[in-house]
Amino acid sequence: MLLHPTVERLRALGLSAMADTLIELQTNPDAAAMPHADWLGLLVDREATFRDNRRLARRLSAAKLRQNATIENVDYRTSRGLDRALFQALATSQWVRDHNHLAIVGPTGTGKSWLACALGHKACRDGFSVLYRRAPRLFADLAQARGEGRLARLMSALERTDLLIIDDWGPEPLSAEQRRDLLEIVDDRYDKGSLLITSQVPVSHWHDVIADPTLGDAILDRVIHNAHRIELKGDSLRRRA
Structure with a gap:
């Protein structure tokens, strides 16, 4: 799998947390045995958490x-x-x-x-x-x-x-x-x-x-x-x- 183009495409789409998680999974030997559905679920969860935290930080700053x-x-x-x-x-x-x-x-x-x-x-x-x-x-x-x-x-x-x-x-x-x-x-x-x-x-x-x-x-x-x-x-x- 060519990882670099996929990571760059994710970043271009504004999915930086998902890109970072993909790199982390690709370099983790234990992740190789995970089903692709689990990979996708983890990627989505990380991106959602990142965005939630960013929105919270903006609300706290504005407060x-x-x-x-x-x-x-x-x-x-x-x-x-x-x-x-x-x-x-x-x-x-x-x-x-x-x-x-x-x-x-x-x-x-x-x-x-x-x-x-x-x-x-x-x-x-x-x-x-x-x-x-x-x-x-x-x-x-x-x-x-x-x-x-x-x-x-x-x-x-x-x-x-x-x-x-x-x-x-x-x-x-x-x-x-x-x-x-x-x-x-x-x-x-x-x-x-x-x-x-x-x-x-x-x-x-x-x-x-x-x-x-x-x-x-x-x-x-x-x-x-x-x-x-x-x-x-x-x-x-x-x-x-």
């Missing part, structure tokens, strides 16, 4: 998660009120498939951002697009986009994202411009995307952060009525460490 957190490393032993059954249910990403929302609230240092990034990482692994932004940075990006005449394009990009993570919401009240931007973001995601918000402020006080009764009702009605909640408590994990 810009703040912390390298995974659901496998969640600490359930620390006393902070984390409901293990609820978190493991959220780790299936079914809530993202259902376009539900999630609020993670609790004192500073209790691991809100870490848990949000772990769920964002799992959503990427499950094939969803994710974007992480701290609330101050998100509103700064929106203000800059408005000034540069590209706000509509940024809003469209946010709308297309399956899971938008807004970290460190509050406690400063929103400006009128920020309230309108947040309402548009929330409205765009209604029944089409998921929102994960972390905050030191209890959900019952989010009206105070929005600082406008009418817009507060409109925003929270779209977020809270189908939102899961994780309410953490206790001392800062960083202080304990």
